[in-house]
Amino acid sequence: MILTERETPKGLLVSVCDRDVLGETFENGEVSITVSEEFYGGEEAETAEVATTLARASVANLVGERAVSLAIEEGHVEEANVLEIDGTPHAQFLRM
Structure with a gap:
């Protein structure tokens, strides 16, 4: 998976x-x-690094089978909230 982290004021x-x-x-x-x-x-x-980073995220944007499945497995996204766009899963989460 491809991972990008950006620190923001939020x-x-x-x-x-x-x-x-x-x-x-x-x-x-x-x-x-x-x-x-x-x-x-x-x-x-690697999967473990992505999982650790998602646990620290305030906001996450995910696209693709592996990325979205990991977010579901780690409890950050509910499967019912995943969008399928042209057959490709997309999910976002915001932690407040």
């Missing part, structure tokens, strides 16, 4: 995507997501 913003979706655009009717290098591009990370 806390840690994390973006995670599967390598195979980086640079792709997915559309489903009026809903569209572009997995841009600018936002999602970062370092390759």
Whole structure:
């Protein structure tokens, strides 16, 4: 997975995507997501590192089977709240 961390005044913003979706655009009717290098591009990370970072995140954006599945397994995202955009899972969470 590709992991990016950004410190913001509101806390840690994390973006995670599967390598195979980086640079792709997915559309489903009026809903569209572009997995841009600018936002999602970062370092390759192992599952354990991504899990640790998600646990510290204030906000997270996730795209791809592996990234979203890990967030579900770790209890950060409920499966019922995952969007499927052109067959690709996308989820976000905000910790307040």
